[in-house]
Amino acid sequence: MQVSLIPVAIAANPAVLPGTTAIVFDVLRATSTIVTALASGYRRVYPVADAGTALALANEHGFVLAGERKGDKIAGFPHGNSPLEFIGGPDAAYHMLEINKGSSFNSNIWKTSDELVLTTTNGTKAIRWALSAHKVFTGSLLNARAVAQAALQEGLDISLVCAGTAGRFSLEDSLGAGFVLVEIIRQLSGPASGQPAASINMDDLAIAAYGLARFYHNNPLSGLFAGQHGQKLLRRGREEDLQWCAQLNRYDIAPVFMEEFITISDDLPLATH
C-alpha cells in the first residue's frame, strides 16, 4: 500500500487522487471543528468554499451557519470556526442564535438544526479539492485512530491531504497526518511492533509527517503551539481551541464527504429527502 502526503491541497494536481482514499486535514481548525460537530450531535456538515453560497444554503434550509476568514468569524455570521462552538450540539447553537438576536440576521428564520454549513479559508476548499478520490475522510488529532482504521478498511492507497495555510505548508496539518500514520502503522504492525510495516510504502513527506508525530507524541499541544497559524490563534486568544484540537483520539468517528455534506452515518444525499 502506498501512502502519499499532499502538503498543500490547492497547490497540487488532484490527478493523483482517483483510486486512492483521501484523508483531509485542516487541524486548526476546520476539520477539527467538523469532527467535533458530528461527534456532538450534528448529522451533516456542508463544507462550502464561498461565504455567499454558505449563507444562501443556510438561509434556504434553515441550517446552522458558521464561517471564518483569516482566523476571524465572518462578519454577520452567527458562528465562527471554533470547535468549542459546536460541542453542545445543535441545541446549543440554537441557544447561541437566540442570544445573538441583535445581529444583522433575522433570528426568527433560524431554528435549531442538526445540519451545519461551514465555510473556512483553507479547510473547506481542501475537502472539495479532494472530491476525485475514491472516498474523502475528514481527519484531525481528535479522530486519528478512527480515520486510520476506516481508511485502511477501504483497502486502497491513501492520500493524506493537508489544507495548508494560504497556499503554504502548515505544521499542524502535517502533524495531524502524522498522527494518522502512527495509527495506520500501529494497526498494520500489531501493537507489539514499533517498526513501520513492510506492507506500507510512504513517500518522503509522509515519512517526515510520521517522524514529526513521533517527536510530538507525548505533547501534541506543543506541536499546535509551534506553527505559525497556532501562534496567530494564540495571539487572538484562542488557546482553548488549540487545547481542544490537540486531544488525540477523543472521538471514534470517521466522517465522510458525500459530495455535498460530511456525515458519519450512511446518510442519503440531500436531493433525495
Added chain:
Amino acid sequence: MQVSLIPVAIAANPAVLPGTTAIVFDVLRATSTIVTALASGYRRVYPVADAGTALALANEHGFVLAGERKGDKIAGFPHGNSPLEFIGGPDAAYHMLEINKGSSFNSNIWKTSDELVLTTTNGTKAIRWALSAHKVFTGSLLNARAVAQAALQEGLDISLVCAGTAGRFSLEDSLGAGFVLVEIIRQLSGPASGQPAASINMDDLAIAAYGLARFYHNNPLSGLFAGQHGQKLLRRGREEDLQWCAQLNRYDIAPVFMEEFITISDDLPLATH
C-alpha cells in the same frame, strides 16, 4: 532572525533569497561529497549543472572530474558522486585515474589536481539556484555545527535550501536542514537550554525539519535509510555512502560558493590566477 526552509530549490522562486544567508543541502550525496572533498584536501569544487560543461572545464584545466545522474556515475567520467571517492584527497584521485587508464579518457591529460569539477542530478543545480543569496554555504550532517555557526555570524535571515530529488521533497535534505537548525538554536540559546531561542522565527517547514532532526537525533543513519532516495542507494549497494553521510559534525568547515567554485579558504576567483 527569520529562518525559512525551501523544500525543493528548483521549484521555488529565488526572489526570496537576496539579503539572506543560504545553506544548501543535498545530503545524498552532492553536498556531503563537497564537504568531504574540501575537508580532505581539495581546494576548490566547481558545481556544474551540465555534464558537457563539467567535462570541458575539467579537460581545459586538468581538474579532477566527477559526476552522477540518477544515482549512477556518468558513463566515461572517472569519478561518481560518492563521498568515499574523495576521502583520500587529490592524491588518491590521481591514483584512481591511473588505475582507470583503460577508460575512454586519455589518462595522460589528467594529473593530480586539488580542484574538483562535480555535476549531479539535483545538488549542483540547487547550489547555483541559490546564487542570489547574500552568501551560499554548503550544508550536510557532516558539517552541521560549523555551517550553523558560520551562517549565524553573517547576522542575516537564513534560507535553508533543500535540493530535493527530481523536483520532489526529500527526507534527507530536510533532515540535514533540521540538524543545522538544532545547532543554530543551541548556539543562540546556550548549551543549558532545550528551548528554541526567542530571537528566532521559523516558518512551518523549518519547524518541521527541526522536529524531524530531534526525532532522528540519536540515529541519523536511520533517517537516511528511511527516505526514498536512501532506499534507492541501498538497493544499489551504497550503504557505506549513507553511513558516511550520517556522521553528524565530523568536519568543522563551512564551504562557501564563490560564484564559480566552492571553497573553505578566502580563495580568489578563478579569473585572477
